[in-house]
Amino acid sequence: MTTVQKWTGRETRALRHALRMSIRDFAEHLGVSERTVSKWEAGRAAVQPRPEMQSALDTALRRASSEAVTRFCAAAGDELPAPVASAAGDYSIQSHKFIPAHVGAAAAKNLAELPQAKLRPHEWLHVSAVTVPHPDGHCTAHIFACGVVVLHLQQELTPTRLAELAAWRYASYEDDLPWAARQLERLLSDQPDSQAAIPEYVMSMYLLHELGCRREDLDNAVRLLSLPSVLVNRHATPRAQPVPEHVERTLLAEGFDQPAAERFGIPGVSVGFATWPGLAYHPISPERALTPGELVSLEIDVQMLWAYCRHIQRAVEEGRDPVMPQRFGWRFLRAAHSRLTTARVQETAQHCMMRQAAVTTSGLPERLVQAQAALREAETMSGRVGA
Structure with missing residues (x-):
């Protein structure tokens, strides 16, 4: 397995060429703008991408084909550290x-x-x-x-x-x-x-x-x-x-x-x-x-909503009416439920299957419904008291 200790614009350009990608395709591959890639390459060894992009570049190299890795090593030259071999049988x-x-x-x-x-x-x-x-x-x-x-x-x-x-x-x-x-x-x-x-x-x-x-x-x-x-x-x-x-x-x-x-x-x-x-x-x-970014993005959203619903559930269990900002009330949860459980026109089959599996096993749909009901009831009671 070939590794890079610190990515600079020089190694970034070598990887893009090894992958046979244009600046536009490479930018989409990493999830950044074309301007960012151009800035890296223009700065060559003097520019180092941010830590999160160092990780993204590591992933791109790790996922490259053996032919692309060979081309990358040849293009990077002597400044690239020698490949590090994983121990046999290691994951x-x-x-x-x-x-x-x-x-x-x-x-x-x-x-x-x-x-x-x-x-x-x-x-x-x-x-x-x-x-x-x-x-x-x-x-x-x-x-x-x-x-x-x-x-x-x-x-x-x-x-x-x-x-x-x-x-x-x-x-x-x-x-x-x-x-x-x-x-x-x-x-x-x-x-x-x-x-x-x-x-x-x-x-x-x-x-x-x-x-x-x-x-x-x-x-x-x-x-x-x-x-x-x-x-x-x-x-x-x-x-x-x-x-x-x-x-x-x-x-x-x-x-x-x-x-x-x-x-x-x-x-x-x-x-x-x-x-x-x-x-x-x-x-x-x-x-x-699917890319790591697609998997991570969904899980972050699922865990955010899980914690939000848990906060509402805790208030109910403690005998209190849950009070949340109006723009993040039951309508917000209704929209979130629809976005997580309904397929999008532009969504790929892989992403749809991943979303359904992650959302279903998390138990989130039921929690969203319960949290919506609790917030609607609290809103209704608040309106009656105000009247």
Whole structure:
């Protein structure tokens, strides 16, 4: 596997040429403007793309064909570090964790006005993004105007066994929630109207790039990634332990019964599974498969709405009428429900299948309906009192 320690305009241009792409096609491939690509290439070695684009360029190189990688290495010349070979049998997995918390619309508005906050393109919501430091990965806080912040933590993993990843997931979750709470407290420390933001859960997504098992075991490997609890002994102390190697081999070869797993993907193009704990995806044909950005964008929206509905549900369970800003009331949730559950004319079959699987297994449609009803009732009661 070829790696680049730090991307500059020089390596970016070499990659574009290796992929046989025009500046316009390369810009669309990365999800940036043509002007951005031109600026990188004009600056050559003196220009370094932003951290999130460094990651996007890593992904583009990793997904390139072997012929394109050979052309890239030849074009990059002696300044490119020597290729780094993965250990035989290792998986290459990109872990994405989504940690949402409700902070309130007023606090979200103030956070979006921070100098470091950047407006994030979104089809139907006002969203800003702020980079959050993390010792072992890259994290971005997505700030939604409705009052929810979703921390998106991305980490690169190379486990020898999937059970190792599963055990790491359990162990890291014990640290993720306190860490997320500290980061939210830091972001909100200067916000006088902010409320206590307590993240309650971590949702995972795993993108499998390189197999550490037999090709014929691919489907079961992706299914196991979507439900990693199958691969750990959760009763072990002091922390969950991976199952023995022979158990994992049996699960990979024979599979396991899990009716709650929703499959998506297209034969020959991709394999994907969605469950309540998370989503897993492997692009068999990267040039035709869903991009990481498409998968991440949907999950961020789903987790935002889940946390928003959870905030409303908590008020109801505590015997209070949920009070939300009018523009983010039941009509806002009705629109969100329609957007997440109704196919779009321009939507590809792959994206439609992925959206349906992710939304269905999250339980979000039911929560949206319940939250709408609670807000409508609270609005009606408020009108009666006012009258």
